[in-house]
Every structure is written in C-alpha cells, then in structure tokens.
Amino acid sequence: MKVHHEGRGVLTTYFIILFVLNGVLWYFFRHTFLSYLAGGASLVFFGIVLNFYRSPYRQFKGDSNGVVVASADGKIVAIEEVYEGEYFKDKRIIVSIFMSPFNVHANWYPINGKVLMSKHHDGRFMAAYLPKSSTENERSTVVMETEDGKNQILLRQVAGAMARRIVTYAQVGETGSIDEHLGFIKLGSRVDVYLPLGTEILVEMDQKVTGNQTVIAKFRA
Template identity: 45%
Template sequence: MKLHRESKGTITVATLLFIIIGALAIYFLEMWSLVIILPLLVVYSLVFWFFRVPNRDILDHKENVIAPVDGKVVMIKEVEEDEFIKGKAIQVSIFMSPLNVHICRYPVSGKVVYKKYHPGKYLVAWHEKSSTENERTTVAVESLTNHQVVFRQIAGYVARRIVFYCKEGDDAKAGHEFGFIKFGSRMDVFLPLDTEIVCKIGDITKGGLDVIARMNAE
C-alpha cells in the first residue's frame, strides 16, 4: 500500500508510541498486556489506513466539476462568497470522516489565480460556520470554461493540519492533487449560479472520479 508523503511524521510518532506503550504493557501487565496491545494495534493500523493513496485513473475534464475529496455531500445551497467571488454562488460541501482518503484534488481544470491560508477555530467540520470561522485555505481557479471556481479546505474538530501545494499561476487539472488535510475535515466548492449540479445531499463521493456538477463554456 502506497502512503502519502504527509504520513512520515505522524507514522514515526505513532510507531514510537506503539513500541513504548507496548513494552510498558508487557513489562507491567505480562499476560494481560494484550488488553492494551490489541486495541493499540488497531489504532496503529488505522493511522496507516488513513494515509493510504489509492490508485485512480484520472481523466481529462473541461466542463465537468469533479469531487475534490472522498466523503459525503452534506450541503448544497446558494450562499454569498465574500472572499474572492464577492457575490452569490452555489456551495457544495463534502464532509470527510477519519476513515476517508484525505487527499484534496482540484475540482476543475484551469489556472490557479488565488490562494490564501486562514488561521481560525476548530468547530466540528459539519458546522455551517466552519466555512468562515475555522482554520482553512481558499483557492480560486479560472476554469477552462472561463468561470471563477473557489474551493476551500476546512479543518474540523480533529483536523489540525492543512497543507496545500499549489501556487498562483499553476495549471490546475481536475482530479489531480493540490493538498491534504489530516483527519476529519471538510471541502467546500463554490460554483456559478448557472452551474448544473448533478450530485445530491447524502451522496458518497470518490475524489478525482465522481462528477458533482457541470459548467457550460462561456
């Protein structure tokens, strides 16, 4: 199983803790040490599972908006996007549990025209205000269909580290990686009002594969 590059520090710490706690359990509890070691082994295995990198065949897209993450669609609504679009947009939010793949992918192809990191709170990721009050990043892409598309990584109650690798001027390719969020979190995508939304609340998405909307070329 291939592991994400962001796993190195976390797995190093998890391995050291597993060895230390396991050794102490064996030393002090002897035959009862399995009561500690077995649950610890499950948690240790979940750390590896969290940082997995699945093999996915990413296609080229122009008008399709692709799910940026694995997770569950929890919100589709018209909102005011005040940071970049500065007007009304359709917000599609996808919540990721700690068991989901947490690679963050471009939802559309085009050119990165804006990026910014915002420190903030750690409200639960499904809280509506987390989009504007939590630790988050904002990226905007001028799409191949000549639309401005904004997407936002949002830290949740558990997630405390967001990384994004893109720079202004980079070519964005729908379905390809631009960042990562450690543990439970959310991704918001802000689309033009005339966008055709093809997903619905409750849908389970696979990042880089599933189409969540379509935009006609202007």
C-alpha cells in the first residue's frame, strides 16, 4: 500500500500544521488532558486523511477483451437506460458507482482503448448519490473506444457534496489501459459509465465493487 501522489502535498501540509500545533500545546500545557486530547485527535485525523489517499497496487488478472471493469471502489447506485445528451445523444445503459469518503478514490480506465474526448465541466456540489448530480454537479467526461473499434463508452467523474476537486489524466488521442489510473476524485463522489444498448450488465443494485477488479459488463459480440 502506498500514498497516491495527489495526496502527498496535502499530507505534508497537515503533518506540519499538526506537528506545530501539538508542539505549542505540549510546551504550554505539558502532561495535561488538553495536550493528550489534542495529540490523540491529531493522530485520528491524520490517519483518516492518510487512509483516504491510499493507493493500492492492483492488476486485472482476467481476460480484458470485450469486458468493462469497475473504474472505482464503491457501491452500485444506478443501472438503467437513459438518454446521454453530451456526446452520443442517444440512449445508453448507465452504471453508476458511488464512492464514500472511506473508499479508495483513485479511478481506473474501465476498458483498454483510445481516448476520444476528455472535458471538464464546472457545476454544483449536490450529494453524489442523487441522479441529477451526473449532469448538474462539477464533472469530467471521458469518451473511449475499444481497441477493436467496435464499441464506445462514456465515463463521467462526478464531484459530490464533499468532493471539491476532480483530477483527470486522460488526454485525447492517448491509449488507456485497465491497469492505469484515469484520475482521482477527492472525498465522496461518483463515477458513471454509459454503455451501448445490448451490453450485458454483470452487477446488481447495491453491490459493492472494486476498481480494476470487478467486471461490471460485457459487450455484445
């Protein structure tokens, strides 16, 4: 287990602030309840932040041909046929994964393929589990095409009520791999994947999934 590079600066800043704060308290209130309370609270807080920015090493071990793999850790909160109006402008199957603040927040590419579009949108910060957050919250959209050119998908990183920064590494023209990070969303958030009609969905509502490990769908042959 390592710390994601998106969190190194934040963790360093918090460590310095907490170290100075506790040093001052220890100097003036040594061996008092206040100094011990502040020290304990600081350790808990730093541990929570450290846990949030963890970046486990993962490698997909199955056959990646024709499958869509979960882009994030979390819980399935939507599986339905919807109209996708940003890029495809037709009906698609959406599979949404909600990430709580306790999940790993690195995002992986869901397929091996070429990036056709990568665009950031400013927006609101509603709770990420709400359906309309997908189109009204701050978000980043990435469109990919499979290596064989037969299927295209749209992935949307959605900020939540707590998440205030979406990082997207995908660049148009680049090739993405299931084992590579597509981006990172800080604090609670959501990832939506829009799939072609006829795609076989392999997950259920409320199912917990693991990024880079759980196969969520299979393209029609």
